[in-house]
Amino acid sequence: MGQASAMRLPALLPALAALFFSQAAAQPTIFPAPRGDGRELVIYSSLDDHLAQPLIAAFQASHPDVRVAYENLLTGELHDRIVAETAAGTGTADFAFSSAMDLQVKLANDGYARPVVTPDTPGWPDWANWRDTAYALTFEPAVFAYHKPSFAGQTPPATRADLIRWMAEHPDQARGRIGTYDVARSGVGYLFLARDQELYPGIWSVAAAMGRADVQQFSTTSDLLARIADGRLALGYNLLGSYVAEWARRDPDVGMILPQDFTVVVSRVAVVPTAARDAQLGGAFLAFLMSPPGQELLSRTLRLSAVSLEVAGQDTPAGGMQDLAGLRLKPVPVSPGLLAYLDQATRSRLLARWNAALSGR
Known part of the structure; x- marks a missing residue:
């Protein structure tokens, strides 16, 4: 040429x-x-x-x-x-x-x-x-979704501290039955994790506890909810609330909790x-x-x-x-601050820390 x-x-x-x-x-x-x-x-x-x-x-x-x-x-x-x-x-x-x-x-x-x-x-x-x-x-909150029959006679976790406590006190019930997004493949999952890190220094304790419980990761909300609905998963962390609300409306075995400590909103x-x-x-x-x-x-x-x-x-x-009143809602602002999530070096560091926490390193 x-x-x-x-x-x-x-x-x-x-x-x-x-x-x-x-x-x-x-x-x-x-x-x-x-x-x-x-x-x-x-x-x-x-x-x-x-x-x-x-x-x-x-x-x-x-x-x-x-x-x-x-x-x-x-x-x-x-x-x-x-x-x-x-x-x-x-x-x-x-x-x-x-x-x-x-x-x-x-x-x-x-x-x-x-x-x-x-x-x-x-x-x-x-x-x-x-x-x-x-x-x-x-206005779409990140929520906990859970399999109601798995929590019969128990109160499901309503905060991240509750989630850590539940996993520690019920290891057999929790092992292999906690689900969340594959943050390397799910854009909204990555955004939720990045926002968690900004708002809550203890997020890495949550990640480490989920790693010890053999957390399962999925790319889509529907994959997670299908497994919660049939009991293969007991609980899903940081799922997109609009989808969970719709699924819970149709399936009586699926419950939804808006976290009481803080609720990320996208x-x-x-x-x-x-x-x-x-x-x-x-x-x-x-x-x-x-x-x-x-x-x-x-x-x-x-x-x-x-x-x-x-x-x-x-x-x-x-x-x-409809149950947003009284929650500590933390919307992701529409601002150039979002561009930091597109920075590849920032993304690589966050994913590396997430993987290290899950593996116990």
Whole structure:
């Protein structure tokens, strides 16, 4: 390759990446406009299609001429698509909604998200809004899940100290029957561990105790909950509360405890990309999700607790998170501080310490 060609190659990479993503991506799910076929709203999201459908239907009820193209992507793919399409100048999604808080904040911090002020922005919690460019829309605690029959006649652990005590006093019941996320493979599991370390110096005693009890690690919440439901696991540590609440609603053998010492809270974060093809429409969808009707729909239909204090303060048993009052809630702030979790050296150190604690080193 000649020198001139080699110099031109970096400039071509964004366009090539955008072309790759556009060809490799699955076709979006189309929600036709209820009446007419005016504007198109393009959404990239990590939320499954069937969970997004009621949100889209409610939005289209007040915007009947809007056609929605919905793409369900892995969180890393969502981030990379927006970056590549922005660099290529082809335009990108009008709205992006992801459970990867760190990657969403990175988009905003790196200039890939635009400021949007909605009618509910003035009352939004400070921790859930970074410079009007990245908004937390859900409120999802890390909880303990447990197999109710395994704790018949006992009170399940409600704090991390209780958990250590239970493992020490019931070694036969605990051995091989404690589960948590594989923090090397689960993004939310890693985020929970990083937050635990920041808030609780004793977390390494918890990890060491779980290691002695032969803790089992899994990549997904569903893998953990399936084993808790049938009794292969007695207890799951730091599971995503929205999934546990839904599973517990359907399965009487699954219980949920919001830790009494402190409860880490994570969120799904929304941005309107700078290179959105229709930023006004993306902003309208964000405004809907931040409104009381949108927050109530997230809470009731999707069983994800609302950030909106007005909605979160209501009695919403269908959301499964109605018992937050009086807890020491520790939300992960939507801020550039999340970018530290993406630093590879920091990640390597935390994973090494976790593995050392589990192995008793």
